[in-house]
Amino acid sequence: MKIQSFKEIISDYDTILLDSYGVLKNYHGIISGAEESLRNIRSLNKRYRILTNDASSSQEKLSAKFARGDITIKPHRIITSGLMAQRFLSSKQIIGKVLYLGTDDSADFIVRAGHKKISVTEFSDDAYEDVGCVVFLDDEGFDMNTAINKVVNLLRKRAIPVIVANSDLIYPVASNDVSIATGALARLVESIVGRKFIYYGKPDIQMFLYAYEDLRKDDPDLHKSKILMVGDTLHTDILGATKFGIDTVLVLSGNTSKVDADWMIKSTGISPDYICESIVS
Numbered sequence: 528m529k530i531q532s533f534k535e536i537i538s539d540y541d542t543i544l545l546d547s548y549g550v551l552k553n554y555h556g557i558i559s560g561a562e563e564s565l566r567n568i569r570s571l572n573k574r575y576r577i578l579t580n581d582a583s584s585s586q587e588k589l590s591a592k593f594a595r596g597d598i599t600i601k602p603h604r605i606i607t608s609g610l611m612a613q614r615f616l617s618s619k620q621i622i623g624k625v626l627y628l629g630t631d632d633s634a635d636f637i638v639r640a641g642h643k644k645i646s647v648t649e650f651s652d653d654a655y656e657d658v659g660c661v662v663f664l665d666d667e668g669f670d671m672n673t674a675i676n677k678v679v680n681l682l683r684k685r686a687i688p689v690i691v692a693n694s695d696l697i698y699p700v701a702s703n704d705v706s707i708a709t710g711a712l713a714r715l716v717e718s719i720v721g722r723k724f725i726y727y728g729k730p731d732i733q734m735f736l737y738a739y740e741d742l743r744k745d746d747p748d749l750h751k752s753k754i755l756m757v758g759d760t761l762h763t764d765i766l767g768a769t770k771f772g773i774d775t776v777l778v779l780s781g782n783t784s785k786v787d788a789d790w791m792i793k794s795t796g797i798s799p800d801y802i803c804e805s806i807v808s
């Protein structure tokens with residue numbers, strides 16, 4: 528396993544796409560030196576976007592969170608799986624309310640898509656006729672057990688679409704511990720009701736396509752060979768970017784540790800073009 532310097536690798540690329548959790552921040556907060564690395568990307572006149580499986584809040588609120596950690600990232604540069612779900616919802620006609628699992632902040636996506644929302648907590652079982660769609664947004668903001676039972680019973684009565692705005696199964700909460708993420712809850716319900724849900728987030732390529740189209744507004748000649756994806760997770764960041772057809776760098780500052788990287792790459796067959804300790808290397 529050859530570990531290279533991030534600063535050297537990026538010299539061959541015009542555009543850098545970065546995952547957020549495990550790349551710019553971790554459970555402690557912003558990774559030390561991340562702001563400096565972004566500043567370096569900017570000073571080299573490279574474009575960049577953040578591509579994150581996150582439906583917890585809007586681009587503006589995520590930008591404000593970065594700002595609190597002293598990282599400046601304009602809202603339009605933060606592309607989230609929540610935004611992809613919002614775009615899908617805004618193109619759909621939904622009769623009735625959108626029932627959501629998540630925080631009040633996460634429900635912004637439903638309102639922005641032009642639909643009426645109802646939280647799973649507010650929802651009472653006899654009002655199932657009022658619901659036209661279910662969206663899994665975030666793992667917080669509700670009691671898991673009650674919510675799952677409500678949604679299972681609703682979906683037994685109604686053949687309505689179910690959107691999963693973040694397909695992640697787990698997220699790290701400490702150096703060795705994880706918590707269940709939205710995608711895991713959705714898969715549980717999906718297996719119980721025997722239906723197919725619609726998932727948003729890497730490794731699907733929607734966010735890569737959106738970023739590419741957005742970047743080509745400024746630079747119509749931008750070629751995929753000039754774009755580099757930076758991520759800490761093989762089966763989301765690296766697999767998604769590889770499917771999209773761009774080069775990848777795996778950083779060892781998040782989900783994939785130095786000890787595990789080699790055998791994980793061999794056993795999954797998901798192989799990054801480069802490996803770096805972090806974006807601060």
Ligand SMILES: [Mg+2]
Nearest residue numbers: 546548549759
């Ligand atoms: Mg990550």
